[in-house]
Amino acid sequence: MSRYFLDGPDTYVSILENSVMAPMIEKKSAVDNLEAILDVGGIDMVQFGAADFSMNLGIPGQGDDPEVTAARNRVIRTSLKMGVHPKDGLHSPEDARRYREMGVRHFILGGDLGIPLGKPGSRSPTPSARIRATDKRTWPLPEDGPHANRTC
Numbered sequence: 001m002s003r004y005f006l007d008g009p010d011t012y013v014s015i016l017e018n019s020v021m022a023p024m025i026e027k028k029s030a031v032d033n034l035e036a037i038l039d040v041g042g043i044d045m046v047q048f049g050a051a052d053f054s055m056n057l058g059i060p061g062q063g064d065d066p067e068v069t070a071a072r073n074r075v076i077r078t079s080l081k082m083g084v085h086p087k088d089g090l091h092s093p094e095d096a097r098r099y100r101e102m103g104v105r106h107f108i109l110g111g112d113l114g115i116p117l118g119k120p121g122s123r124s125p126t127p128s129a130r131i132r133a134t135d136k137r138t139w140p141l142p143e144d145g146p147h148a149n150r151t152c
Contacts, residue, residue: 026052
């Protein structure tokens with residue numbers, strides 16, 4: 001039995017209510033059915049997985065392929081339209097600028113691809129890119145938004 005149940009159902013419910021539900025969209029079928037996925041309810045955020053999506057298309061490592069880019073853009077536009085926060089990975093300050101212009105406010109800096117190779121963060125942007133992407137003076141969030149006074 002999970003230790004959460006030992007504390008009673010209220011503890012378990014509280015943990016669930018304070019968790020972020022963020023599915024990864026990594027397959028063409030998920031992009032094709034995105035509206036139905038996001039319509040389930042309880043989803044706070046959605047992450048597009050370009051690396052796995054490109055593998056699913058048979059073009060591994062081609063995150064900049066036009067079909068991958070089109071899918072990423074569709075995930076961003078659709079999630080915003082449906083009131084779900086999109087999240088994406090940053091590899092350069094240009095990524096931050098482009099995604100922010102599209103309405104993305106949540107980012108991942110780096111990835112897990114290098115972990116099995118003993119190189120965690122190997123896809124991370126340069127330190128200066130990380131600073132610029134998270135510098136509140138450079139990338140302010142709307143003061144009236146739900147995440148006001150936080151950096152992206």
